[in-house]
Amino acid sequence: MTKPAELDLRVDGGTLRVLRFGEGPRTAVAAHGITASAMSFATVARRMPPDWSLFAPDLRGRGGSSAAPGPYGIDSHARDLCAVAERWGGGAPVALAGQSMGAYVALRAAARHPQLFDRLLLIDGGLPLPVPPDADPDALLDASLGPAIARLSLTYESDEAYVGFFRAHPALGPHWNEDIEAYVRYDITGPPGALRSRAKEDVVRHDGRELLTTAASFAADLAGLSVPARLLYAPLGLMGTEPGMLPEPLVAHWASQAPMLTAESVRDCNHYTILMGAAPARTVADRLTSPLQ
Structure with missing residues (x-):
């Protein structure tokens, strides 16, 4: 597997690590999920036509941008995503994608700065999630993302122990491939005997609380979109079982309420393998590089 180029972009307060996949003149920009990194797009990028390049930043507090300071939150990540589009877009509108939390980031970027983008692809995210008004956001985060968040505070004896944690995951282990392994190994940091994820738990929790408590803002973004948008969603969820995340x-509600949005279910995938499984990634790559009408 060809490694992506690792680029640095100065943003407000610090430096963002950006991975470039491909060398084509046409540009796509993509934002990853809440505990993930830009390496989650490697499988999709390999299936894009050769005249495309995919620029995927590690969002603040994750991956190579782990040391990038706040502010965090959807607005900050969206501004960073726009900075990537401005830096490598060649002065023309680019294709925009986001998966999971990254879908909300991409939605905010497209809603606030539509002149930068000619299409928007939301991947298993981006729709306002109904949350009871008296719900505890931290309790909801632990209930929905428990294992993913728990690993952020753990340490591991070796690289192989960290990889083994992921190989035992029911949504990843049965579908293991070189891209998933590269994604996991990219996330490892720390001294021998005390290795850990590069994603920072406090940043993840900050962003997760915002996702759960500001649903109305995403509803407004969807309703006011002026960029053609497509949602791809997985039938299986975080643990590889039904129901899916959406x-x-x-x-159906948002496909009928957001005039610029169409929706499509991607067969035989879960929340992770919609990006990192061979067949689903081909679908994602095709929809990202095909113009939306």
Whole structure:
């Protein structure tokens, strides 16, 4: 597997690590999930046409941008995503994608700065999630993302122990491939005997609380979109079982309420393998590089 180029971009307060996949003149920009990194797009990037390049930043507090300071939150990440588009877009609108939390970041970027983008692809995210008004955001985060967040505070004896944690994951282990392994190894940091994820738990929790408590802002973004948008969603969720992250009634509601949005279910995948499984990634690559009408 060809390694992506590692680029640095100065942003407000610090430096953002950006991975470039491909060498084509046409540009796509993509934002990853809440505990993930830009390496989650490697499988998709390899399936894009050769005249494309995919620029994927490690969002603040993750991957090579782990040391980038705040402010965190959706607005800050969206500004960073726009900075990537401005830096490598060649002065023309670019294709924009985001997966999971990254879909909300991409949605905010497209809603606030539509002149930078000619299409928007939301991948298993981007729809306002119904949350009871009296719910505890931290309790909801632990209930929905428990294992993913728990690993951020753990240390591991070796690289192989860290990889083994992921190989035992029911949504990843049965679909293991070189891209998933490269994604996991890219996330490792720390001294021997005390290795850990590069994603910072406090940043993840900050962003997760915002996702859960500001649903109305995402509803406004969807309703006011002027960029053609498509949602791709997985039938299986974080643990590789039903239901998916986005229930069918929620998808149907927003497909009818957001004039610029269409929706498509991607067969035989879960929240992770929609990006890192061979067949689903081909679908994502095709929809990202095909113009939306």
